[in-house]
Amino acid sequence: MKLNVNLGDKSYPIYIENKILDSASDYIADAFSGKKIMIFSDDNVYPLYGEALKRSLSGRFECHEFILPHGEATKAFKTLPAVYSALLDARLTRSDLIIALGGGVIGDLAGFAAATYMRGVNLIQIPTSLLAQVDSSVGGKVAVDLPQGKNLVGAFYQPCLVLIDPLVLNTLSPRFIKDGMGEVIKYGCIRDADLFHTLESHSSFEDLKEELPAIIYSCVDIKRKVVEHDQFDTGERMLLNFGHTLAHTIEQYHHYERESHGEAVAVGMYQITRLAQEQCLTAPGNADRILKLLKQYGLPYECGIPLSELTDTIELDKKNLNDRLNVVLLREIGNSYIHPATIDFFKRNLRTI
Incomplete structure (x- = not known):
């Protein structure tokens, strides 16, 4: 299955196919005509897929790898100096390529490095988690975290x-299958x-497996259409x-x-x-339909944090434009809208969520 994200000179294809990793080098060679490639991955994913990918590319390109610890803590601003040093040591230039092989953390971090190193080098996303496949690998949002909040530099x-x-996804732990299902459910809710x-x-999830490529396609297609209409997240x-809005603070x-x-997205929704x-x-x-579905897929719906302890961070949310906190709500399942609010939306009932 193939989709195209149509963004003029920034357009690109997305391929969704079982075993496509086995022929990834052919797709990469079609998309990239330079000389050097840096593969960014983590210590969970690289042993599973990185060495095979590097071997398949090495006959055509000069390949390097940089392996990071897995987990959200890696996606920190303080990680960037080591990332840039690796790129400089490999002597990558603006005509070379970064491949993000991993979940959302690697995709965001490697993507931000690609956006900023020498003011921009080529980037290919090969997502290996359900969450990254249905959401974060598509659309061009790349970022790192600051101590004050998530994705504040991007x-x-x-x-x-x-x-x-x-x-x-067969090598993912059950917890991170559930993690990705939070984003899948989100797409059903909003569109x-x-x-x-x-x-x-x-x-x-096991019951869904035969339909999984089609479900991933549906989610990516929704995101593709939205990104084509609003690439820079202003509407x-x-x-x-x-x-x-709640998930990042949680x-x-x-x-x-x-x-x-x-x-956290599940709780937030x-x-x-x-x-x-x-x-x-x-x-x-x-709310009851969402609650029932979250329970069905083993996702949390509460976190035990008083809302009063989250409101300061909520006010830093990137959707807070012109002193209005734009909260995404549902008219009904499948039909969402942006509600201009203030922090009072959250303060009207300062309970534990």
Whole structure:
């Protein structure tokens, strides 16, 4: 299956296919005509897929690798000097290529390095987690975290190619399958009632496996359309952040050491819909449907943090434009909208969520 993200001279193809990693070098050679490649990966993913990818590319290119510790803590501003040093040691130039082989952390970090090293080098995303395959590898958002919040230093930088192999998910731990399902559920909530119903009609991720390439395609296609209309996240693209206003603060509260991103998104989607329902800003029953689906796929819906301890961080949210906090809400499942609010949206009921 193939999709094209149509952004003029920044357009690129996305391929979704079982076993596509086995022929990745052919796709990469079609997209890149330079000499050197730096593969960024982590210590979980590289032993599984990195060596084989490097071997397949080495006959055509001069290949280097830089392997980072896995986990959100790696995606920190303080990691960047080591990343840039690796690129300089390999003597990469603006005509060379960075490949991000990994989940969302590697995709974001390597993407930010590609956007900023020598003012921009070629980038290819090969996502190996469900969350990265359905969401973060597509659309060009790249970033690193600051102590004050997640993704506060970043850029919009499109890859020249995205390769998605659903079979690599067989090596993911059950927790990170659930993590990715948080983002899959998000897409059903914001734009695709049929996808939401499909998820409701299956009992578990294992039950979905035969339909997984089509589900990944559906999520990526939604993101593609939104990004084409709003590449720089000033309007419609903010819909993709449903649940994230709370999720990012939940992740930060425990220093990225407790909830994963998808788990925090799950909590955020339910809790923000619950708040919206209490304020008559979403259809009755939406929160209950989300709650039921989160339980069905083993995702959390509460985190035990008082809202009063999150409001300062919420006010730093990147969707806070012109002193208005733009909160993504649902009219109904599959139909989302941006609600201009203030921090009072969260302060009306300062309970533990």
